[in-house]
Amino acid sequence: MGHHESNYQPKWAIEKWLDERLPVIRMMSDQFIVFPTPRNLNYWWTLGMVLFFFLIIQIVTGIVLAMHYVADSGLAFDSVEHIMRDVNWGWLLRYMHANGGSFFFIAVYIHILRGLYYGSYKAPREILWLVGIVIYILMMAAAFMGYVLPWGQMSYWGATVITNLFSAIPWVGDSITQLLWGAYSVSQPTLNRFFALHYLVPMILAVFVIIHVWALHVVGSNNPEGLDVKTKEDTLPFHPYFTMKDLFVAISVLGIYAFFVFYMSNYMGHPDNYIRANPMVTPTHIVPEWYFLPFYAILRAVPDKLGGVIAMFGAIIVVAIIPWLDTHPIRSLRYRPIARIMFWLFVATALLLGFLGAKPASGWYITASRALMVFWFVYFLIILPILSRMERNNDKLPGSISEAVLGKSDDAAEAR
Amino acid sequence: MSTAETVDNSRRDFLYIATGAVGVTGTAMAVWPFIDQMNPDASQKALSSIEVDIAPIEVGQAITVVWRGKPVFIRHRTEEDIKLAVETDVAELRDPQTDAERAQKPEWLIMIGICTHLGCVPLGQKPGDVKGDYHGWFCPCHGSHYDSAGRIRKGPAPRNLDLPGYKFLSDTLVKIG
Ligand code: HEM
Ligand code: FES
Numbered sequence: 001m002g003h004h005e006s007n008y009q010p011k012w013a014i015e016k017w018l019d020e021r022l023p024v025i026r027m028m029s030d031q032f033i034v035f036p037t038p039r040n041l042n043y044w045w046t047l048g049m050v051l052f053f054f055l056i057i058q059i060v061t062g063i064v065l066a067m068h069y070v071a072d073s074g075l076a077f078d079s080v081e082h083i084m085r086d087v088n089w090g091w092l093l094r095y096m097h098a099n100g101g102s103f104f105f106i107a108v109y110i111h112i113l114r115g116l117y118y119g120s121y122k123a124p125r126e127i128l129w130l131v132g133i134v135i136y137i138l139m140m141a142a143a144f145m146g147y148v149l150p151w152g153q154m155s156y157w158g159a160t161v162i163t164n165l166f167s168a169i170p171w172v173g174d175s176i177t178q179l180l181w182g183a184y185s186v187s188q189p190t191l192n193r194f195f196a197l198h199y200l201v202p203m204i205l206a207v208f209v210i211i212h213v214w215a216l217h218v219v220g221s222n223n224p225e226g227l228d229v230k231t232k233e234d235t236l237p238f239h240p241y242f243t244m245k246d247l248f249v250a251i252s253v254l255g256i257y258a259f260f261v262f263y264m265s266n267y268m269g270h271p272d273n274y275i276r277a278n279p280m281v282t283p284t285h286i287v288p289e290w291y292f293l294p295f296y297a298i299l300r301a302v303p304d305k306l307g308g309v310i311a312m313f314g315a316i317i318v319v320a321i322i323p324w325l326d327t328h329p330i331r332s333l334r335y336r337p338i339a340r341i342m343f344w345l346f347v348a349t350a351l352l353l354g355f356l357g358a359k360p361a362s363g364w365y366i367t368a369s370r371a372l373m374v375f376w377f378v379y380f381l382i383i384l385p386i387l388s389r390m391e392r393n394n395d396k397l398p399g400s401i402s403e404a405v406l407g408k409s410d411d412a413a414e415a416r
Numbered sequence: 417m418s419t420a421e422t423v424d425n426s427r428r429d430f431l432y433i434a435t436g437a438v439g440v441t442g443t444a445m446a447v448w449p450f451i452d453q454m455n456p457d458a459s460q461k462a463l464s465s466i467e468v469d470i471a472p473i474e475v476g477q478a479i480t481v482v483w484r485g486k487p488v489f490i491r492h493r494t495e496e497d498i499k500l501a502v503e504t505d506v507a508e509l510r511d512p513q514t515d516a517e518r519a520q521k522p523e524w525l526i527m528i529g530i531c532t533h534l535g536c537v538p539l540g541q542k543p544g545d546v547k548g549d550y551h552g553w554f555c556p557c558h559g560s561h562y563d564s565a566g567r568i569r570k571g572p573a574p575r576n577l578d579l580p581g582y583k584f585l586s587d588t589l590v591k592i593g
Binding site: 179362 | 451457480535571
């Protein structure tokens with residue numbers, strides 16, 4: 001990992017002994033203490049640490065919840081109520097887990113938008129980007145299956161709608177859906193396997209986080225100027241400069257998270273999930289968890305089953321392949337005024353789609369969803385490739401990171 | 417055994433490919449139980465059937481019964497329901513089926529009450545329910561409209577509501593499954 005010289009000096013005999021056999025302390029020191037990090041990183045670079053905190057929170061609260069939860073369609077709903085009322089601190093653990101899922105997604109969305117804005121997906125960070133997308137998909141799988149576990153009305157009907165997406169696949173679709181269900185509808189076998197997989201997926205996710213950090217440490221962090229690190233003056237050691245900044249933000253976010261856990265415990269959930277699952281009655285208005293809403297809006301915008309499913313998955317695929325769609329030589333949108341406007345239009349599109357995903361599928365909501373869906377694809381597949389060729393290079397681009405920070409003049413700062 | 421002067425390459429290739437082929441087949445066979453265990457098991461497959469007494473259902477009324485864990489809609493259709501369904505131009509339908517193909521006896525419509533889009537249970541069984549633009553059923557999940565023969569008319573669903581196998585044992589008793 002990493003291309004800088006190791007300057008770790010084992011102090012004690014035992015450290016030296018270990019270093020010759022398994023240099024873990026050397027690796028930690030090289031990668032997380034002295035690791036050369038661009039000196040101009042801003043607060044948007046602190047989300048990585050926040051994400052790490054939430055992964056740990058989800059795993060720890062999840063494991064203890066699993067000690068009380070029962071994955072049986074007849075008992076699951078009651079076991080969650082039992083956690084809420086009887087288990088010592090059960091209410092806290094469950095609210096931490098449920099809100100932790102939402103905060104995990106808030107952090108990952110900011111983290112992804114950061115990458116899009118500063119061009120962090122561009123060479124040589126394509127693999128880093130793709131591994132990030134894999135992590136995001138695993139997160140969605142984990143959160144989807146977790147939401148099924150309390151076996152409320154939204155759990156049940158969310159699971160039904162999402163698993164039925166696979167039935168759109170020509171010829172084999174119905175067999176695949178039955179394979180997922182282990183039955184002819186979402187029922188006991190489905191719940192049982194979702195629990196097993198909900199336990200497993202975060203562990204796989206954790207492995208991908210390690211690969212993500214590995215890929216990051218091979219090429220180093222991008223930075224707000226989008227410039228390559230050229231000299232030692234461009235960097236600072238990771239500790240204490242960035243560990244402290246990251247921890248400061250992580251702790252502040254945990255404060256907000258605590259506020260939600262204690263005072264707005266159910267704000268991001270849906271009240272219908274406190275109604276026991278009923279396979280005979282669909283709630284009149286079913287909505288997925290908020291973090292899926294933009295994709296749900298896209299699914300519903302297309303008046304065709306297979307078409308809707310393709311559009312929904314396609315919306316994620318275009319994000320995954322952006323390194324090959326946006327090939328403009330400048331990374332940071334600070335120095336790409338036109339692409340910057342387009343970026344904010346895309347952010348607005350994503351937010352509006354999220355809003356529409358929570359509305360009934362009728363009238364102007366559908367029309368608006370369609371228009372926004374078109375923009376989503378146009379942004380990635382047409383605007384970005386065209387701008388890659390047409391947008392002029394910006395003469396305000398500083399020569400190096402140190403020049404941007406320490407300044408030849410104030411120009412660079414003004415350009416923002 | 418004497419050692420050959422030159423290596424017999426074709427024999428080596430054969431052994432190499434044969435080993436590979438056996439390895440791949442063996443792996444595929446070993447993987448299959450791990451996948452197939454997820455499919456519906458024997459207890460799920462055990463076909464059940466139910467008998468429903470339809471005598472108490474008045475004209476214009478509908479009931480929902482449970483069969484294999486799924487809702488089954490039984491509607492006692494009115495003259496008007498039937499007329500609307502019969503007079504529809506079949507050629508214009510997304511999933512063309514005549515009314516006679518939908519109902520063994522015109523006054524009784526028996527269907528699986530699961531939207532063929534993504535599996536919600538459509539509204540239209542209870543008197544107060546919205547019935548959609550075609551006097552049948554309306555799926556609120558993503559807005560599919562079904563007509564009075566349960567045929568898809570508008571919205572994202574690809575097929576008409578599925579029909580279970582059923583048989584009239586008498587005028588008032590029907591066996592589903
Ligand atoms: C990527 C990390 C994870 C995410 C995003 C996640 C997400 C979720 C969500 C959204 C729920 C539904 C909460 C509710 O509304 O009640 C849930 C429930 C649950 N999760 Fe997780 N989870 C994660 C990791 C884990 C792990 C590692 C375990 C176990 C080892 C676990 C065990 C459980 C259990 C037992 C429940 C059911 C109890 C309940 O509903 O509160 N989770 N999870
Ligand atoms: S499930 Fe009925 S319209 Fe989507």
